[in-house]
Amino acid sequence: MRRRSLLIAVPAGLATLAACGDDKSDSSKASDSASPSASATSAAPAPKIVDGPLPAVTGGTKFGTKPTVAKGTGDPSKDLAVKTLIAGGGQTVAENDYVQAHYLGQIWNTAKVFDNSYDRKTPLVIQLAEGSIIDGWRYALTGKKVGSRVQFSVPPTWGYGKEGNAQAGIKGTDTLVFVVDVQGTFNANSSAKGTKVPQNDAALPKVGTNTDGKAPSIDIPKKDAPTKLVANYIIEGDGDEVGAKDTVLVQYKGVFWDSGKEFDSTYGRKALTSFGLQQVVKGWGQGLTGKKVGSRVLIVIPPKLGYGDNPPSGSGIKKDSVLVFSVDILAKM
Known part of the structure; x- marks a missing residue:
């Protein structure tokens, strides 16, 4: 079975499209890999966004290529640290948009990669909405432009909280580091192109x-x-x-x-x-x-x-x- 990111929310079938009498669903696939999905609706206040510290990206520095990220040094910020490594010139991402992106996620103090979409050769498409994705993604990517590579670190408050994510090997004290290549964004004004x-x-x-x-x-x-x-x-x-x-x-x-x-x-x-x-x-x-x-x-x-x-x-x-x-x-x- 192809691994899929836990960032992917279970698809919501509409009553007027759902197949009658068919209990098969895609929901069981949504937890096939260890990665940062939203575990519960967050009640945390909006984070302060700072520009560092962030570990160095030492390889795969081009947009769309799998990055290699160094281990974090010293203590990570208790705020949300966000840096645009490559500035794109496309459409601006808004909260509640669906974003299409390749990404890699690892743990700050060990550099352990717990998930990445590059190896699956399939970008993630997920809504930047509360309850659909961890808050760190929502706040870090809102306002960025398509074509951008964004690096950010997510403290537990805007990640998985004190519970962590056992499947991903993420403890409740772990700060997470992501590199995200924003490939597209979709909202209620999106249409076919061709x-x-x-x-x-x-x-x-x-x-x-x-x-x-x-x-x-x-x-x-x-x-x-x-x-x-x-x-x-x-x-x-x-x-x-x-x-x-x-x-x-x-x-x-x-x-x-x-x-x-x-x-x-x-x-x-x-x-x-x-x-x-x-x-x-x-x-x-x-x-x-x-x-x-x-x-x-x-x-x-x-x-x-x-x-x-x-x-x-x-x-x-x-x-x-x-x-x-x-x-x-x-x-x-």
Whole structure:
């Protein structure tokens, strides 16, 4: 099983996407490795941020390369020490954004590396929100720009507190040192990025191609609904392909074929969502598998791959409904 960072929060499946009668989830994978996830909602006050001391980065000094970090000397700061080693020029990270980053974490006084994403060759995507990640990350990365390498030390107060993290070998007295390469940031204004694909089939819905973070239009044709799954690019991104077992971060909008009425949307909630493709209705899992990150995809789901005669209670979805979605694949998690 591929190791995954404990920084990754368990995906929150929406009622209108969760697969019925399927108890399989991705949550058991979230603790496969030792790393600094949020253990409990913190009540600690905001830290004072200082510029040191911090141990030297002695190798892998380029952005995106695995760093080597010396052991801390002397006593670490009791405040949050933060230093930008490489200043990026991209979008500014805000609290509650989802950040995509490579990182390495080690213990101050031993230089023991307890986790890093570079060896997994997969960057972390996680929300900088209270309860989702340790407070040290929230405060150190907020305000930084995409393309930046940031080093910071986290005392127990803004890490794991007096309990530490036994799985990671972190004691309640340990100060943690991180080097983080910020590769991307996503929020409610994020959209697909890529090349527009012609929509020439008059028998299929036409989806808007705006990339301003606003919900795209979905125009349903006055035709019979397709009986097979449709999963077509509207905007084709250039990112990695999504695998059948991956977890994705998305913007989406869903409407009924028969009325064009919207029944669910991240745009309306002004909040992105994430889920594993094995946790949702088959039409979503099959429709997004093989598609590229950065894309906008039209998915038309016939009842047999949606909810059939057993729609979720309170969803407003009728039996045997054909569902139409516009999905922006922002990142793999």
